[in-house]
Amino acid sequence: MKHVLGLAAALLLSASSVPAAHADGGWASVEMTPAEGWKVLPTGYWYMRGGWPGAVDIAVANRSGKDVGDLYVRISFPPDKLEVTGYEGDYWRCWDVAGQPGAEGMHCTTDGFLAVPGEAFPKLRIKTVGREHHTDTLDVYAETSGDSAHAGVPYRIDLST
Template sequence: MSRRIAMVAALAVCTGFFSSGVASADESNRLAVELVPVYNMTVFDEPDYGLEGVWHTSNASTSLFDVVVTNTGYELDDDLSVFVSTTLEVVDYEGSDWDCWDVEGGVQCLNQDTTVHGEAWPTLRIVSHLISDEQDPWDTLDVYADSSVGDAHAGVPLWGPASH
C-alpha cells in the first residue's frame, strides 16, 4: 500500500511540476485578439469540404473586417501595436485613435489609448479589396498584437475568387 501511495505522490509532484510551466495564451500573453468579418467576408462552415472557419472574399467590392484586441492582464496597458499580415490591399482603416501605415506584407497600426483589465482598445476596422483575380486563392489573414503586457496572434484561412 505504501508503494502505491508513493507512486501517486510522485506522479502528483511530476504533474504539478510540468503543468506549472504551461499556461494558456491568455495567461501568459495578457492580450486577446479577435477577427470579426463585417462586410463582403463570408465565413464557411463546411467541415466536410475542408472549409470550416475559412473566410472568403470576392473581387466584386470592398471587404471590411474588424480587429478587436482586449487587455486580459491585470495591469494598465497602452501603446498597442498591431500588424495585419495579408495579401489583400488595405485601402483604408477606421477606428478611434488608430494610426496606420503600409508596410511590406500588410499594414502596421498603433493605438496609444490606455486600457485596464478586461477592456478592449477601440475597434480597428480594416477596409480592403483583392489586388487582382490572379493572386493565390489560398492565403491567410493574420493579426499580431504587441503591447507592454505581452503579445498575441489571431489568424484565419482566406479563400479568394481565383480558386472557383
C-alpha cells in the same frame, strides 16, 4: 427530399458557425470578425469575391493585470493580392508595410489610449479589396512591452466569373 434535407442542414450549420477568429494569448484577447464583403465557408475559410470591397473588424482586450498604453498591432497578408483601402477606429493610426514575409501588410498603433485591466481597446476596421485570385492566411498580432497575442484565419479570394 434528400437535397432539401441537405440544404437545410447546410443552412443550419452556417447559421450556427462562429465567423470570428479568436485567440486569448496571455495578456490579450484578440478577435477578427468578417464584416462587409467577407463570407465564412463551412470549412472555416473566409471567402471574398475579388474586386469587391470588404472589411474586417479587429478587437483587442487587455487581459493582463496592468494598464496597457503601448498597443501595436500587425496585420499580416500579401498586400499585392489583398489591398487595404482604408481603416476606421478612434485612437488608431495605421500605415502600410512592404517587406519580408510576416512583416508585410499593415501596422497600427493606438495613440493616446490607455486600457486598464479588463478593458477593450477601440475597435479597428480594416477595409480591403481582393486584387488577385489566391488562398492565404490573414493574421493579427497584438503586441505590448514584449508580450504578444495572435489570431489568424485562412482566406480565399476568387476572381472567377
